[in-house]
Amino acid sequence: MNKEMQIILEVNNQADVFYQDAVKLGDHAGSVLKRSRSQLTGLETIAESTSKISDVFDYIKKQTARNSSWRQAHKDSPNEGFGVRLKKYLETNLKESMGIICKKPQLEIGDKSEEDQRERRHIHLLLMRQFIRQMVVEYEFQVNLGDTLNPQNTQGKDAGRNQGNSKRGL
Amino acid sequence: MLSQKHLQKIELLSDTVLYPESVAFVRRMIQKEKCNPLPTTQVNGLLNIALTLNYDNVRNFAEHQRERNWPSNKRDIKTFYTHLEKELIRLEQRLDTEFALTKDEHGRPVSSEDERELLGRLTREYIQHLLAENMLAEAEIKEQRRFQQGPYRR
Numbered sequence: 001m002n003k004e005m006q007i008i009l010e011v012n013n014q015a016d017v018f019y020q021d022a023v024k025l026g027d028h029a030g031s032v033l034k035r036s037r038s039q040l041t042g043l044e045t046i047a048e049s050t051s052k053i054s055d056v057f058d059y060i061k062k063q064t065a066r067n068s069s070w071r072q073a074h075k076d077s078p079n080e081g082f083g084v085r086l087k088k089y090l091e092t093n094l095k096e097s098m099g100i101i102c103k104k105p106q107l108e109i110g111d112k113s114e115e116d117q118r119e120r121r122h123i124h125l126l127l128m129r130q131f132i133r134q135m136v137v138e139y140e141f142q143v144n145l146g147d148t149l150n151p152q153n154t155q156g157k158d159a160g161r162n163q164g165n166s167k168r169g170l
Numbered sequence: 171m172l173s174q175k176h177l178q179k180i181e182l183l184s185d186t187v188l189y190p191e192s193v194a195f196v197r198r199m200i201q202k203e204k205c206n207p208l209p210t211t212q213v214n215g216l217l218n219i220a221l222t223l224n225y226d227n228v229r230n231f232a233e234h235q236r237e238r239n240w241p242s243n244k245r246d247i248k249t250f251y252t253h254l255e256k257e258l259i260r261l262e263q264r265l266d267t268e269f270a271l272t273k274d275e276h277g278r279p280v281s282s283e284d285e286r287e288l289l290g291r292l293t294r295e296y297i298q299h300l301l302a303e304n305m306l307a308e309a310e311i312k313e314q315r316r317f318q319q320g321p322y323r324r
Contacts, residue, residue: 052181054184057189061302
């Protein structure tokens with residue numbers, strides 16, 4: 001198996017390990033962001049398109065600064081808002097996961113040469129993408145579940161949308 | 171024109187060196203220098219200059235802001251730019267030594283134009299990280315103050 005395939009495999013293995021944490025963060029997002037889907041879509045887009053992990057951290061910081069909902073705590077994390085909790089997880093926990101992958105005998109990626117450092121960052125970014133994808137899926141699930149259990153949540157929005165469509169002759 | 175290798179190196183430095191240093195800078199300004207975070211108008215001004223990728227513009231802007239005669243309630247801004255200017259000079263000094271960016275892949279020195287562009291790109295990365303951290307710090311401080319000055323506080 002070539003190195004790139006091995007990395008993908010190891011990232012997927014780690015994704016199984018941190019799945020429950022992604023679910024918890026997704027629940028946190030669902031309870032504080034409500035139906036502001038675009039905010040997490042933006043995060044996902046940044047994570048998928050950038051080649052720098054720091055771009056994702058900067059985005060989270062800016063969102064946390066601009067939106068009070070990103071600063072709201074949750075029952076799982078009473079002392080920490082969503083944004084800071086997410087950033088900390090991506091920065092610290094996933095760095096540890098990256099370290100575990102790099103130590104694997106099949107990979108053995110050091111941290112001295114530029115090439116090694118580049119590879120480490122790439123793995124960290126792959127882990128972040130996986131985590132964010134899992135978290136967003138859980139967020140969507142929670143929000144849609146909420147909408148199903150309480151249809152009033154969406155009625156106003158749908159009515160507004162239909163009204164807009166009829167005004168435009170759609 | 172900068173090579174792909176140079177651009178990749180800047181990305182690496184952005185993640186591994188400039189990001190942690192910019193976070194440390196903002197924390198140092200707030201905790202050690204007892205400064206307030208940089209206000210939004212200054213953030214926008216600095217960001218716009220940094221996005222031009224012109225290092226000299228950023229240096230001149232920082233110098234200009236440092237030399238301004240700020241009223242006493244805005245002395246923090248002067249302190250901020252005084253320290254930022256030092257960081258920019260430090261960045262310039264490390265271009266050749268620590269960052270090893272002044273040579274191309276064949277070991278030939280890059281042109282002075284490329285050197286300025288490299289500095290401009292590094293500065294942009296540094297300032298973007300710095301301003302994101304500054305925004306977060308400002309929001310957190312505002313929130314802390316709001317809780318301290320809440321309607322039920324006696």
